[in-house]
Amino acid sequence: MNEIKPLRSLEGRFYTDPAIYERECQTTLAKTWQYAGHVSQLKKAGDYFTFSIAGEDLFCIRTKESEINCFYNVCQHRAHQLLKGEGNSSVVVCPYHAWTYELDGRMRAGPNTKSTPGFDKSQICLTSVKLEDFNGFLFANLDPEAKPMDEWFPGARQELTSFVPQIDELEILEWVEIPEKCNWKVSVENYSECYHCSLCHPTFATGVVKPETYDIQPQGYCLRHTTECQSMERMTYPIDLESNEHAGEYSSWFLWPTFSFQVYPGNVLNTYLWRPLDHENVVAWRGWHTVRGEESQVIRDLAVQDRETTVEEDIHLVESVQRGLKSRGYVPGPLVLDPNSGVKSEHSIKALQQWMREGIEDN
Ligand code: FES
Ligand SMILES: [Fe+2]
Secondary structure (H helix, E strand, O other), X not given: OOOOOOOEOOOOHHHHOHHHHHHHHHOHHHOOOEXXXXXXXXXXXXXXXXXXXXXXEEEEEEOOOOOEEEEEOEOOOOOOEOOOOEEEOOOEEOOOOOOEEOOOOEEEEOOOHHHOOOOOHHHOEOOEOEEEEEOOEEEEEOOOOOOOHHHHOOOHHHHHHHHOOXXXXXXXXXXXXXEXXXXXXXXXXXXXXXXXXXXXXXXXXXXXXXXXXXXXXXXXXXXXXXXXXXXXXXXXXOOOOOOOOOOOEEEEEEEOOOEEEEEEOOOEEEEEEEEEEEOOEEEEEEEEEEEOOOOOHHHHHHHHHHHHHHHHHHHHHHHHHHHHHOOOOOOXXXXXXXXXXXXXXXXXXXXXXXXXXXXXXXX
């Protein structure tokens, strides 16, 4: 008998075992492109911000030559942290023994170091991290051998520019923090299927997009979401359909593993960022952007609507799933894989779970 066995979802331990999360910090999260911050946070020489990836403290800083560098946030003397939060500094000064570094990472000076025989400051430099500017959004990769983002996410950069022609002028207007008590992969999976949309997101499904047209397809390591927007009389905010050829579309580009660009109808760019904290905690950040960060009541209202509806609805879903994944009674169920894809299919989860598995196995 030719019996086809459906593909089952990943076992609970992938999401609940601290050892798997530790492994991901050495593999999946250390060898992929992760969001650092936005160029508009670094306008002048010496502007910096700190962030972390895979448990590593890092910072980005703009040099006098207007380059943006990314470094591990650790002093090359005896390992104290260099910078906190964000700010501006003409040199990087370590708070422990006051060694200083130029904005390009070279050591500048240290108290009494000249009296040490053989001390050669030209040999000392902060450890740099690979960084890419993706339409003004900065992404870091801890893997010095990492392939460029255009190879990971083919076409995404150009498509984003055609959906949001003003993308290079954008700045952050709203940055909304959403702590979730779940493994980062639970939240990313939830984001990456719309099988639950009609049931769980009535506002999104009736006031923003047409769920019956929703589809998600892999494009390299990008999951591309496409759908039509709701009919104009049902839209929850005003849009100008004439403003751009894609003004009536919704599209998103999820960049494996922890970031997504979304363009709402009307060329409204907003972003999702997941910062994993440990095996059962993640912070999701929702970013809303306008040209030069200009005030916009429409965007402010949209951010509030999103926080109060889709985001709030998702928090309860993902936290319930995390509790369920710990249950002795949970047996991973078959994924719903419709050969024709579409909104009621989990083919995007199949792709994601394959990347999740490969990420920790192949490295
Ligand atoms: S650890 Fe930074 S100056 Fe000593
Ligand atoms: Fe959702």
